[in-house]
Amino acid sequence: MKMLRFGVLVLALSVIAAPVLADRLKDLARIKGVRSNQLVGYGLVVGLDGSGDKAPFTNQTFRNMMNQFGITLPPGVNPNLANVAAVTVTGSLPPFAKTGQAMDITVSSIGNADSLRGGTLLMTPLRGADDQVYAMAQGSLVVGGFGAGGADGSRITVNVPSVGRIPNGATIEREVTSPFARGDTITFNLLRPDFTTARRVVEAINGYLGPDMAYAHDATAISVKAPRDPSQRVSFLSLLENINVDPAQDAAKVVINSRTGTIVVGQNVQVSAAAVTHGNLTVTIQENPEVNQPNPFSDGETVVEPNSQIAITEEPARMFKFGPAVTLNQIVQAVNQVGAAPGDVMAVLEALKQAGALRAELIVI
Structure with a gap:
């Protein structure tokens, strides 16, 4: 054994121990300023088959939603929300995302809901770190986990039934300004900082474009002189990112x-x-x-x-x-x-x- x-x-x-092969520049580095942005929101999932939660903030959220619809619940009435669950909605806003495009989202229960299977997420605004709304989420959940219980209290659970996803479940409503077309240079940031790799990237770019076109700031950042016109800059980058570079061996x-x-x-x-x-x-x-x-x-x-x-x-x-x-x-x-x-x-x-x-x-x- x-x-x-x-x-x-x-x-x-x-x-x-296998020999190291040359990598494309797009596999070794990322362009400075071209990044995704994390979004988060709070909402309600409805339509559950008795597997919702009984958290007090779920009741409060439900009352607020009914008031927005013009329905006022009598004071002291505590609705039984076995079919409703309070959830957080998270997603990643891709770089260069435009208004009207769709993005995937993840829905997670924050109460004591047993399962989100079969539920529908109501319209939920997704906010960024600046507290601005960048997308609106809504749709039917796809849940990979499930659970079953018996009358004697025994229960079996497969995967996690309290988390689901909605493919293309959010519509982008606000664009993030990108610094891609600003300045006279484009900066590549190595995924694994290394002085030898940075030097080899500079040598490969200068050997392809000409001398003094690229220079390294440190073990991570390499700047390349680039055209100002956005269309020309896109074509320019499509050439750069496919340059082959031999990365240095790790420590x-x-x-x-x-x-x-x-x-x-x-x-x-x-x-x-x-x-x-x-x-x-x-x-x-x-x-x-x-x-x-x-x-x-x-x-x-x-x-x-x-x-x-x-x-x-x-x-x-x-x-x-x-x-x-x-x-x-x-x-x-x-x-x-x-x-x-x-x-x-x-x-x-x-x-x-x-x-x-x-x-x-x-x-x-």
Whole structure:
């Protein structure tokens, strides 16, 4: 079983060791100022089959909505809103979104509603960080989860029935001004800041457009001289974003996921000369209770006497040696020879880091 689990680790390592290919500029960077904007709103979902909530703010919202429709509920009347649920509506306004276009939204219950399946979201304004309304949402929900319960209180739930989506459920009512056509330059921001990658991007652009067309501000931002006319700028960017660039290799890292036992070792990880031994201690406790019967006609009672057997087994620890400046394949082969499980590999890597033999950043997530 140990060798089987570690085989998954070796497979992951062999994938990382594959040669790095050139990436397009559009895969390495994003244009400064061209971004999405988060929107949020509060509304009501109606038409539920008795799975709504009973939160006090739901009643208050329902009364306010009825007042807007010209219907005043008598004081003291507490409507039973088993078919209504208070929800938050969230969405992401895409860059360059225009008035009248549609966007997807997510609807989430904020009360104690059991399910939003079959519900309809009433018209809900979606606001941005500046408290301005940028879209209006409404429509029937698509819920992937569901739940079922029995009369004895037993219940089963699949996925999350209190969250749903409405494809194209919001209509954009206000546009966000974009700085795309401003200034004489366009700035690319690298997704992974790196000085070497920034230099290679500048060299690739200047080699394609001519000298001094691009320059780097730091490890993230690269500015390129661009035409002012918006139409020409679009054509200009369509050429730039397809330029191939060889990104720099990342810093040496070892990432450990302690929850799942996953270990990922980067290609540039090296280990100084070190000897490692790792053994396993197994404690086994076996219970064999003994039953003592009384003699016939003795008026005695049957007695159960405990009988515990404890055994301690320590597997012989095998020592293996790492040579100086080993490669990734050599690290994998050395650990495979000792037959270590992922949990044992974690302990070995952490010990190597503390000893100063692991030349990489150790990240535990």
